[in-house]
Amino acid sequence: MDGRHLESSSSLPFSYAPLPSGAAAGVPAERHRSNTRLLFLAAVVFCLLVLAAFLSGDGRDAPPPDPSAASSHVAFRPVSRGPSDGVSEKTSGAFPTLLSATAGDSAAAPPPYPWTNAMLEWQRTGFHFQPPKNWMNDPNGPMWHKGWYHLFYQYNPDSVVWGNITWGHAVSRDLVHWEHLPLAMVPDRWYDLSGVWTGSATILPTGQIIMLYTGSTNESAQVQNLAVPVDPSDPLLKTWAKSDSNPVLFPPPGIGARDFRDPTTAWYDPSDDTWKIAIGSKDGSHVGIVIVYRTRDFVSYELVPGLLHRVPGTGMWECVDFFPVAAAEGPEAAEGMDTSAAAAAAGPGVRHVLKASMDDDRHDYYAIGTYDAETNTWRPEDERMDVGIGLRYDWGKFYASKTFYDPARRRRVLWGWIGETDSERADVLKGWASLQAIPRTVLFDTKTRSNLLQWPVEEVERLRMSSKNFSGIVIDSGSVLSLNITRATQLDIEAVFEIEGEALAMTVEADVGYNCSTSGGAAERGMLGPFGLLVLANERLSEQTAVYFYIARGTDGNLRTHICHDELRSSRANDIIKRVVGSTVPVLDGERLSVRILVDHSIVESFAQGGRTCITSRVYPTEAIYSATKAFLFNNGTGALVIARSLTIWEMDSTFDHPYSTQV
Numbered sequence: 001m002d003g004r005h006l007e008s009s010s011s012l013p014f015s016y017a018p019l020p021s022g023a024a025a026g027v028p029a030e031r032h033r034s035n036t037r038l039l040f041l042a043a044v045v046f047c048l049l050v051l052a053a054f055l056s057g058d059g060r061d062a063p064p065p066d067p068s069a070a071s072s073h074v075a076f077r078p079v080s081r082g083p084s085d086g087v088s089e090k091t092s093g094a095f096p097t098l099l100s101a102t103a104g105d106s107a108a109a110p111p112p113y114p115w116t117n118a119m120l121e122w123q124r125t126g127f128h129f130q131p132p133k134n135w136m137n138d139p140n141g142p143m144w145h146k147g148w149y150h151l152f153y154q155y156n157p158d159s160v161v162w163g164n165i166t167w168g169h170a171v172s173r174d175l176v177h178w179e180h181l182p183l184a185m186v187p188d189r190w191y192d193l194s195g196v197w198t199g200s201a202t203i204l205p206t207g208q209i210i211m212l213y214t215g216s217t218n219e220s221a222q223v224q225n226l227a228v229p230v231d232p233s234d235p236l237l238k239t240w241a242k243s244d245s246n247p248v249l250f251p252p253p254g255i256g257a258r259d260f261r262d263p264t265t266a267w268y269d270p271s272d273d274t275w276k277i278a279i280g281s282k283d284g285s286h287v288g289i290v291i292v293y294r295t296r297d298f299v300s301y302e303l304v305p306g307l308l309h310r311v312p313g314t315g316m317w318e319c320v321d322f323f324p325v326a327a328a329e330g331p332e333a334a335e336g337m338d339t340s341a342a343a344a345a346a347g348p349g350v351r352h353v354l355k356a357s358m359d360d361d362r363h364d365y366y367a368i369g370t371y372d373a374e375t376n377t378w379r380p381e382d383e384r385m386d387v388g389i390g391l392r393y394d395w396g397k398f399y400a401s402k403t404f405y406d407p408a409r410r411r412r413v414l415w416g417w418i419g420e421t422d423s424e425r426a427d428v429l430k431g432w433a434s435l436q437a438i439p440r441t442v443l444f445d446t447k448t449r450s451n452l453l454q455w456p457v458e459e460v461e462r463l464r465m466s467s468k469n470f471s472g473i474v475i476d477s478g479s480v481l482s483l484n485i486t487r488a489t490q491l492d493i494e495a496v497f498e499i500e501g502e503a504l505a506m507t508v509e510a511d512v513g514y515n516c517s518t519s520g521g522a523a524e525r526g527m528l529g530p531f532g533l534l535v536l537a538n539e540r541l542s543e544q545t546a547v548y549f550y551i552a553r554g555t556d557g558n559l560r561t562h563i564c565h566d567e568l569r570s571s572r573a574n575d576i577i578k579r580v581v582g583s584t585v586p587v588l589d590g591e592r593l594s595v596r597i598l599v600d601h602s603i604v605e606s607f608a609q610g611g612r613t614c615i616t617s618r619v620y621p622t623e624a625i626y627s628a629t630k631a632f633l634f635n636n637g638t639g640a641l642v643i644a645r646s647l648t649i650w651e652m653d654s655t656f657d658h659p660y661s662t663q664v
């Protein structure tokens, strides 16, 4: 790639050490000019803000609002933290946010819901990873080392909102029970003073561990840094040393100083005996791009010419992930591939997955394609399903994910950050924000050959306690059946459904243009759906989260199956985001409809058809909590008799995560 052809949309002055030689040297004159313009614009905006603040007060000390003066009121927008620091939005957007409840806004905002301690305490999960308190976001540097799984994560040790980002650290023997360790890295150098941002681990054949991460500098520019464990023989890897050579990478010419972050795990390229890493960015025309560097020592890097991939209109790509999957039929397809193994095994049996977390809409998109190391290009198998315009890992709340290869069990494991969809005010009251998704194994789907299969790691099944089994339950059109579960707050559910054959055959055309997000959810009746389960529901169903199938039939006879979550009635509270989310799921001839659902207090994760389509929701019931939490089967289709062929519901144990102790 000739980086000079890329136009930066947010270039900033470099006030840190000069760029190293070669590709990254020098700031073009045009950049200096645009910097001057930017500074001038910033000064104008600042003056306007000062004037606005003078006119309206800061909202905390302001006198009570005078409704008659509404037209002269200068309303403040919610204060958003991420974008001003050069990273994506970190608030849920649920109104009112902590700092937006100004006198003027209060007229438009509904009063905040009167959350009680009992409601908020109930929201903490039983078997999902979360730190004891405060804010968490992206998973970082996951790996397996000397018998322990390591999870580092973006963490604010001081507050429940994003900022002061450090690396939290926890270890586990089984990816399910976690022990919290001291912070791994804190923002204490000029090159990461504004935050120790996201990074990835690479384990070299010698066993040496390399951690590359993004530092947000004292000037909030983004650079890449190197860290290594101080004592690699320590299975817990408690202490990390930042390299004296940091920063090891600056944005190349033409790339905005705030558009250069989140290095991937490195992969080995035997053709030139180098390690390659990928970093996401965007160009000046809002094209999402992936830049590749080669290195031999992880200290000096060379920009590889060209771009690994670009997709117009997709904007900044955060947290790029790039890994091989086994694509040939046979036993290998059931195993994950080491990131570097693809070169050795290259050929028709290998595909590469490219994933990007889209700053614009905050979803994780992936596509399956072919990597050509020689030309430094990756091409999607189906261009209509390219990264950012096709498949998502998850159609609900799921972002900034990262995979790693687990050599102990020869699998690829996916972690994802699950943010909150409540208000910052509620987060402050409860004292924490965000979860990590249950780790998922990732495989290529050799049956459809068009998607991945994501499935909770098998260790999750060790948490299963007592179970209830049902089979052959007939769910008449318009009915809701109670499942009589005593403690329905922590569940693992596996359900298989079938639509009575005649109903299916007689339906000529139904709901061809159905779309979960634009539909009325579980309450909108069609011929062949919605039907499925209601979880986190109370007896009188005033609160319920629906996980449902909806089948559409085209005039050509083809069936299109949708899997959706309806959050609209998940809570009586009004200061949270409630949506209907989901997508289509491939169902092959002869297959029944199946879904696995993990329910854990304030999170519901669904995996349809063995994990071809996944959905995660955060929900905050106010009545369907503690012993009032129930589960139901329902069928709201007008023309279909649905049979739950098999249904197993396990109550799930808690993991009781705790600080690391040598006693355990």
Ligand code: DQQ
Pocket: 087, 088, 137, 138, 154, 165, 197, 198, 214, 261, 262, 318, 319, 357, 400
């Ligand atoms: N989170 C980190 C960034 C990354 C973003 C900052 C994605 O490195 O781009 O906390 O959520």
